[in-house]
Amino acid sequence: MPIARHTRRRPARAYAGLTIPLALAWVASGCATPDRPDPLEPMNRGIFAFNEGLDRYALEPVATAWDWVLPQVVQESIEHFFENLDMPIVLVNDLLQLKFEAAGFDLVRLTHNTIFGLGGLFDVASMVGVPQNDEDFGQTLGYWGVPPGPYLVVPILGPYTLRDGVGDIVDSTAMAYAYMNPFWFDVVGLNEWETTGASIGTRGLRLLNLRAIYLEEIEESRKDAFDYYAFVRNAYLQNRSARVADQTDAPVVDEDELYYFDEDEDGDDSFEDYDDEDQDDL
Numbered sequence: 001m002p003i004a005r006h007t008r009r010r011p012a013r014a015y016a017g018l019t020i021p022l023a024l025a026w027v028a029s030g031c032a033t034p035d036r037p038d039p040l041e042p043m044n045r046g047i048f049a050f051n052e053g054l055d056r057y058a059l060e061p062v063a064t065a066w067d068w069v070l071p072q073v074v075q076e077s078i079e080h081f082f083e084n085l086d087m088p089i090v091l092v093n094d095l096l097q098l099k100f101e102a103a104g105f106d107l108v109r110l111t112h113n114t115i116f117g118l119g120g121l122f123d124v125a126s127m128v129g130v131p132q133n134d135e136d137f138g139q140t141l142g143y144w145g146v147p148p149g150p151y152l153v154v155p156i157l158g159p160y161t162l163r164d165g166v167g168d169i170v171d172s173t174a175m176a177y178a179y180m181n182p183f184w185f186d187v188v189g190l191n192e193w194e195t196t197g198a199s200i201g202t203r204g205l206r207l208l209n210l211r212a213i214y215l216e217e218i219e220e221s222r223k224d225a226f227d228y229y230a231f232v233r234n235a236y237l238q239n240r241s242a243r244v245a246d247q248t249d250a251p252v253v254d255e256d257e258l259y260y261f262d263e264d265e266d267g268d269d270s271f272e273d274y275d276d277e278d279q280d281d282l
Contacts, residue, residue: 037151037161037237044153048229051158055211063211075213077121082206084113084120088178089171093135097143102133134243138167142244151233159236 038044067075087110094103109125109132117124126132141163142148149162160168176199185195211218225231 039150045229047153047155059211067212075209078209080123081120089175090135093140096140105131106133136167137170138164139244141167
């Protein structure tokens with residue numbers, strides 16, 4: 001029986017699966033240090049293997065079909081649409097980080113792409129030279145000095161740190177309450193559980209589209225990586241560290257740098273795992 005409209009709630013459940021892993025990460029946060037950011041590595045590797053199997057046998061085949069059916073320009077337009085939906089969250093995090101100039105650019109980007117880019121399907125703002133920023137609440141926490149905490153692989157959702165996982169929950173909840181749930185709830189007329197399913201489905205659509213866009217890049221990384229788990233972990237941690245520090249123009253590191261191969265004076269190459277390398281605080 002439908003619930004009366006005035007009594008229905010609009011919960012954001014899409015990230016409910018993050019709560020238990022983040023609780024484990026909180027317990028492990030006391031063991032995480034800048035030179036050892038992955039104290040949960042045995043568990044993380046198991047979850048990573050599960051995610052890889054899910055990707056290999058479920059997501060990748062569907063993404064391959066998606067890529068075959070939809071031209072690249074259509075896939076890019078879909079991603080532009082979702083990026084435009086994210087812009088209010090980016091704008092709020094600009095303000096929380098006291099980046100008022102960036103907030104101004106992002107407001108212009110949001111209005112341009114929404115009005116002239118057909119709801120964000122076309123990135124008109126970039127065509128006219130408006131800079132693009134990518135801020136989230138995890139970066140905001142880092143901006144104000146919150147340490148990243150331990151690295152964590154979440155089933156289906158992938159890599160996080162404790163800080164970024166909390167930030168993702170905040171961002172997704174804010175987006176759901178701002179317009180995702182109201183759209184499905186008020187405009188389309190779905191009930192509470194249908195709204196939750198539609199919100200999760202929307203995120204799944206974006207994930208599928210992104211997987212199709214990066215089919216070749218991911219396959220090449222799998223083939224080239226000595227240890228694909230370590231490659232993904234180190235790439236993620238370095239990327240997040242650079243984004244918190246606003247190193248948007250930082251050069252892309254190659255795989256050797258991600259694995260920290262150092263050459264000894266006698267010419268021998270030695271392998272150093274991320275856990276054994278002295279790193280600056282992320």
